[in-house]
Amino acid sequence: MNSISKDLPLSDTDERSACPATNGSRRAGILGLISRTRRSSTDIDAAKPTQASQPDAGGQRIVLGSEILLDRVSKHFSNKTVLDEISLKLDSGSFFALLGPSGSGKSTLLNLIAGFERPDSGDIRIRGRSVVGVPAYARQVGVVFQSYALFPHLNVAENLAYPLRRQGIRSRAIHARVNRMLELVRLGGYADMRITQLSGGQQQRVALARALVAEPDVLLMDEPMAALDKSLRDDLQVEIKQLQQSLGATIIYITHDQREALALADQIGVLNEGRFEQVGDAVSIYARPASAFVARFLTGASVLNGRAGGSAADGWYLEDENGARLPGQWHDRTPSSPGAKAEMAINPALVKITASGAHPMGWSIDARVAAVLYVGESTIVHLTLQGGSTLVAREPGASGRSVGEPVRVGWRPEDAFLFEVLHK
Ligand SMILES: Nc1ncnc2c1ncn2[C@@H]1O[C@H](COP(=O)(O)OP(=O)(O)OP(=O)(O)O)[C@@H](O)[C@H]1O
Ligand SMILES: [Mg+2]
Numbered sequence: 001m002n003s004i005s006k007d008l009p010l011s012d013t014d015e016r017s018a019c020p021a022t023n024g025s026r027r028a029g030i031l032g033l034i035s036r037t038r039r040s041s042t043d044i045d046a047a048k049p050t051q052a053s054q055p056d057a058g059g060q061r062i063v064l065g066s067e068i069l070l071d072r073v074s075k076h077f078s079n080k081t082v083l084d085e086i087s088l089k090l091d092s093g094s095f096f097a098l099l100g101p102s103g104s105g106k107s108t109l110l111n112l113i114a115g116f117e118r119p120d121s122g123d124i125r126i127r128g129r130s131v132v133g134v135p136a137y138a139r140q141v142g143v144v145f146q147s148y149a150l151f152p153h154l155n156v157a158e159n160l161a162y163p164l165r166r167q168g169i170r171s172r173a174i175h176a177r178v179n180r181m182l183e184l185v186r187l188g189g190y191a192d193m194r195i196t197q198l199s200g201g202q203q204q205r206v207a208l209a210r211a212l213v214a215e216p217d218v219l220l221m222d223e224p225m226a227a228l229d230k231s232l233r234d235d236l237q238v239e240i241k242q243l244q245q246s247l248g249a250t251i252i253y254i255t256h257d258q259r260e261a262l263a264l265a266d267q268i269g270v271l272n273e274g275r276f277e278q279v280g281d282a283v284s285i286y287a288r289p290a291s292a293f294v295a296r297f298l299t300g301a302s303v304l305n306g307r308a309g310g311s312a313a314d315g316w317y318l319e320d321e322n323g324a325r326l327p328g329q330w331h332d333r334t335p336s337s338p339g340a341k342a343e344m345a346i347n348p349a350l351v352k353i354t355a356s357g358a359h360p361m362g363w364s365i366d367a368r369v370a371a372v373l374y375v376g377e378s379t380i381v382h383l384t385l386q387g388g389s390t391l392v393a394r395e396p397g398a399s400g401r402s403v404g405e406p407v408r409v410g411w412r413p414e415d416a417f418l419f420e421v422l423h424k
Helices: 012-018 030-035 106-114 156-166 171-184 200-213 230-247 258-264 282-287 292-299
Strands: 004-006 052-055 061-064 068-077 080-090 095-099 121-126 142-144 218-222 250-254 267-272 275-281 302-311 315-320 325-330 341-346 352-354 365-374 378-385 390-396 406-410 416-420
Touching: 068 106, 080 106, 080 275, 095 106, 095 258, 106 121, 106 218, 106 250, 142 200, 156 171, 156 200, 171 200, 200 218, 200 230, 230 258, 258 282, 258 292, 267 282, 267 292, 275 282, 275 292, 282 292, 292 302, 292 341, 292 416, 302 325, 302 390, 315 341, 315 416, 325 341, 352 390, 378 406
Parallel strands: 095 250, 095 267, 142 218, 218 250, 325 416
Antiparallel strands: 004 061, 052 061, 068 080, 068 121, 267 275, 302 315, 302 341, 315 325, 341 416, 352 406, 365 378, 365 406, 378 390
């Protein structure tokens, strides 16, 4: 089922000049309600890029469709393919986290949606309308850049006020909104400071506040909290999530931090070399990563290489490069041939270590503790398995393990995913 959004929405300027005060007023009226109909699903749907339209009760045309739609979007820089036929459908009100290694194309994708780059091929639709060729300022999206992009000649308050002035909002209302937003990002006393007098983290908060102050329907954020300390990040994560829910905004949020992605987003996409490795809801992508790459990236999984062995009846295993047989399950399909090249991904949180004797998982392998990293709520234990393969486990609290200690290691076979290696 498609969500419903207006074909040609009132511009934000029109809407907010008429009633700039509250979120409630922005959502008043049936079209406002229709345009903010929430959807829960996000998926890749390259085959159906367009919308059906039908008249609404008042005779105005409304369009069935998604908030942001990318249809086979490609981008090259000097013959290098940076984005390769990316398709994505985000429904109104989704919070989509874009994850991926450095250079995978995340910022480029955001710049294409924002209008600062033009795709070489494919279509980009926002609120049902193609925006390819539409200048950035006319797309009505809020953007927080990786590089802040603040106006150095304006002070903090003027930076925040700028997008509101462009919307024609009156000075008194601007003043109130700017002050409220500065309080939110804990820069209450900084309104008159020059941008060049601020630290990197403070500048990042100004950039975040400037994007949020305009209360946009579509908000694109490129690592908006990368330079902030943990306590401020934790607080702002809650604020951003609550703000998104109260505004019904659609957010694309780039982060390197998988915990942040899981905490904030209801949908996650993992980009690798310009292609999505997996797109899905946060819970299922964490529980069932579609590739060893996604498992490593999202859960910090250990990835072991070897050959496939076993059968459906007796259970599958990976025979690792050192001859150890490690039980697991195939992510989707069984191997094309016995002994096929395979890799196994194991989430560290699901590895169980015991001192000796019977193992609660019913099977186990000898190992030795190679390193112990206490990180507060848990301890990361690096293990060398019998034969020499290495594996990481995460134990709750301070585990008290010591380097060199002999242990037994096991996991539920259904928690270790096997993937056939087809092209290596
Ligand atoms: N304007 C440009 N001209 C040439 N190459 C570019 C340009 N912008 C990006 N690239 C290249 O495109 C690739 C993807 O860059 P992009 O900035 O999208 O990566 P990213 O995923 O955002 O990385 P990071 O996590 O480091 O920010 C990189 O190899 C980069 O060098
Ligand atoms: Mg980037």
